Amino acid sequence: MEGMMPPPIRRIVVDEPATVVAAPAATSQTNGSTPSHSSPVSVTAPRRRAASLAGGIERMATHDLSILYGDKAAVKNVSLPVRQGEVLALIGPSGCGKTTLLRSLNRLVELTATASRQGRITLDGQDIDALEVTQLRRRVSMVFQQPNPFPMSVFDNVAYALREQARKRPRKSELGPAVADALQRAGLYDEVAADLAHPALRLSGGQQQRLCIARSLAAGPEVLLLDEPCSALDPGSTEIIEDLIVRLREEVAVVIVTHNLQQAYRIADHVGFMYLGELVEYGPAEQIFGSPQEQRTQEYVSGAFG
Amino acid sequence: MDRIGLGLCWAAGIALCLIAAAIVGFMLFKGLQFLRPDLLVTSPVASQDQSKSGGFLDPMVGTLILTTIGTAVAVPLGVATAIWLSEYARPFWLARAVESGVDIIAGTPSIVLAIFGLIIFQQSFFGFLSFTAEGGAVFGRSFLTAGLMMSLIALPLIVAATREALQSIPGHVREASYALGKSKSATIRRVLIPAARPAIGTGAALGMGRIAGDTAIVVILLGATALQAEGSTPLFGTLRGTGSTLTSYVYNNSPAGEGNAPEKAYAAAFVLLLIVIFLNFSIDTIAGRRKMEAAWKG
Ligand SMILES: Nc1ncnc2c1ncn2[C@@H]1O[C@H](COP(=O)(O)OP(=O)(O)O)[C@@H](O)[C@H]1O
Ligand SMILES: [Mg+2]
Numbered sequence: 389m390e391g392m393m394p395p396p397i398r399r400i401v402v403d404e405p406a407t408v409v410a411a412p413a414a415t416s417q418t419n420g421s422t423p424s425h426s427s428p429v430s431v432t433a434p435r436r437r438a439a440s441l442a443g444g445i446e447r448m449a450t451h452d453l454s455i456l457y458g459d460k461a462a463v464k465n466v467s468l469p470v471r472q473g474e475v476l477a478l479i480g481p482s483g484c485g486k487t488t489l490l491r492s493l494n495r496l497v498e499l500t501a502t503a504s505r506q507g508r509i510t511l512d513g514q515d516i517d518a519l520e521v522t523q524l525r526r527r528v529s530m531v532f533q534q535p536n537p538f539p540m541s542v543f544d545n546v547a548y549a550l551r552e553q554a555r556k557r558p559r560k561s562e563l564g565p566a567v568a569d570a571l572q573r574a575g576l577y578d579e580v581a582a583d584l585a586h587p588a589l590r591l592s593g594g595q596q597q598r599l600c601i602a603r604s605l606a607a608g609p610e611v612l613l614l615d616e617p618c619s620a621l622d623p624g625s626t627e628i629i630e631d632l633i634v635r636l637r638e639e640v641a642v643v644i645v646t647h648n649l650q651q652a653y654r655i656a657d658h659v660g661f662m663y664l665g666e667l668v669e670y671g672p673a674e675q676i677f678g679s680p681q682e683q684r685t686q687e688y689v690s691g692a693f694g
Numbered sequence: 695m696d697r698i699g700l701g702l703c704w705a706a707g708i709a710l711c712l713i714a715a716a717i718v719g720f721m722l723f724k725g726l727q728f729l730r731p732d733l734l735v736t737s738p739v740a741s742q743d744q745s746k747s748g749g750f751l752d753p754m755v756g757t758l759i760l761t762t763i764g765t766a767v768a769v770p771l772g773v774a775t776a777i778w779l780s781e782y783a784r785p786f787w788l789a790r791a792v793e794s795g796v797d798i799i800a801g802t803p804s805i806v807l808a809i810f811g812l813i814i815f816q817q818s819f820f821g822f823l824s825f826t827a828e829g830g831a832v833f834g835r836s837f838l839t840a841g842l843m844m845s846l847i848a849l850p851l852i853v854a855a856t857r858e859a860l861q862s863i864p865g866h867v868r869e870a871s872y873a874l875g876k877s878k879s880a881t882i883r884r885v886l887i888p889a890a891r892p893a894i895g896t897g898a899a900l901g902m903g904r905i906a907g908d909t910a911i912v913v914i915l916l917g918a919t920a921l922q923a924e925g926s927t928p929l930f931g932t933l934r935g936t937g938s939t940l941t942s943y944v945y946n947n948s949p950a951g952e953g954n955a956p957e958k959a960y961a962a963a964f965v966l967l968l969i970v971i972f973l974n975f976s977i978d979t980i981a982g983r984r985k986m987e988a989a990w991k992g
Contacts, residue, residue, distance in 0.1 A: 539888055
């Protein structure tokens with residue numbers, strides 16, 4: 389099944405002229421939009437990634453997914469593929485449902501008592517409701533906006549997902565290689581190798597966030613969800629994490645929510661633009677930023693509304 | 695007007711400092727004047743001659759035993775209550791009832807707790823906790839019964855400290871654990887309790903200070919006697935028996951009590967003050983460390 393289905397692209401109006409936004413330069417900041425995309429994206433700006441890896445396998449997909457809080461819909465009829473080997477960025481003004489969509493993919497949204505769901509979500513073709521929720525969450529792991537290491541050592545943070553997973557509690561020496569490997573993949577190993585017993589909450593913000601990524605990777609996920617992972621970080625740490633995300637897409641399917649448009653442009657292969665709960669446009673990053681098919685997309689990427 | 699108010703606040707602060715300094719200074723003076731090392735290592739002896747009436751080793755041991763029992767019971771109970779109130783609290787009315795219950799216990803004078811405890815522990819059902827007379831009357835007074843009532847003094851402090859710590863942990867930290875496929879109970883055990891541990895320590899230390907300083911429960915439920923073991927089992931015998939603590943020793947030897955040995959009362963009071971100051975000091979140390987650790991945002 390995977391790979392066969394064409395991505396269900398929604399609401400792309402084909403007969404509208406593909407307005408090319410060559411250099412939507414400085415005149416943009418018309419309303420008091422959020423500071424994170426202070427200037428419009430230039431399509432000639434350098435991108436962090438090489439060309440997309442060809443035709444990734446579809447790992448997850450939503451099918452006409454709607455999420456309601458009470459009777460208020462936060463996500464409306466979204467169909468979206470998540471492929472291995474690529475970074476999918478969800479962009480859109482704040483409150484448009486990006487976090488809600490992301491949290492539905494690992495069923496974290498169920499923790500909100502008022503939330504309800506319509507439509508299906510599949511992981512490798514299988515309905516995620518058929519999976520045990522703890523299993524699903526190890527396969528679809530999540531990194532949050534605020535770095536949130538647990539109040540324990542660096543080692544124990546990374547080993548967290550591995551412990552108690554097995555019936556017999558594994559010993560520290562058995563976990564060592566797995567912990568080191570996860571730290572390596574998160575690009576943190578060299579900085580913390582000297583003292584893995586260091587309390588995680590004493591690391592810098594950027595290191596904490598990479599530790600959270602390592603913690604997620606240790607569970608061996610197939611899909612990695614990141615909800616504005618850099619919004620609390622300085623530019624230096626942001627750059628390190630962007631590099632890391634681009635490298636990770638080869639092993640896991642990556643979905644990142646960001647409301648920093650430059651960031652989406654730098655790292656994403658595909659971009660979904662959401663507005664008021666709807667997926668307005670989905671397509672390759674070049675299309676979304678270079679020749680958006682939808683008026684609202686174009687207005688958003690050129691910074692007309694925040 | 696503002697200046698007068700400010701002046702009053704300032705004066706009140708200064709006055710409090712002076713009072714605290716006076717207490718410590720006075721006790722230091724009296725304590726150092728009368729405290730001799732042998733007082734700490736000899737048991738009290740019933741004697742009219744004060745030079746032969748011994749020291750307060752037993753009361754010190756008594757304070758230690760009571761504090762240990764009270765804390766050992768109150769910490770697990772208080773932490774469990776706080777976890778339930780903070781993480782479950784369903785149904786709503788039950789949570790409110792538990793909250794009120796804890797508040798009522800916190801507000802009950804210890805003399806009332808003591809009288810209540812005496813009535814309860816004199817029931818034959820609780821006979822194993824203390825001494826039972828020939829006729830079957832249960833004495834109700836022992837380290838165990840006094841310790842159990844003492845735990846009620848410490849309990850609200852531990853509940854409050856633990857609960858506050860749990861509530862200060864942002865929701866996304868819990869979610870991070872769920873997002874790694876952990877259950878709620880695993881999250882509580884592996885993340886929340888470790889995060890609350892400094893607060894639990896603070897609450898326990900506060901509670902220990904309150905237990906060590908309480909007199910009413912000692913007089914009513916411990917007998918305020920010399921150590922008198924019940925039965926022959928060494929440790930359990932002592933716990934089922936009666937005894938005294940530093941507070942009851944101070945009371946009995948002060949001019950208010952019958953002992954009329956004020957200098958020994960001062961020496962014992964000084965030791966008690968040192969214990970409580972030490973506990974407060976350890977609270978500050980724990981709280982300071984906690985500030986360094988708590989680093990989550992949002
Ligand atoms: N727990 C919740 N209960 C009720 N409404 C919520 C909840 N979380 C989010 N919402 C609402 O759902 C909408 C989408 O929110 P969110 O997914 O957080 O958007 P975004 O991440 O794009 O900023 C918003 O209107 C928000 O107010
Ligand atoms: Mg969000």
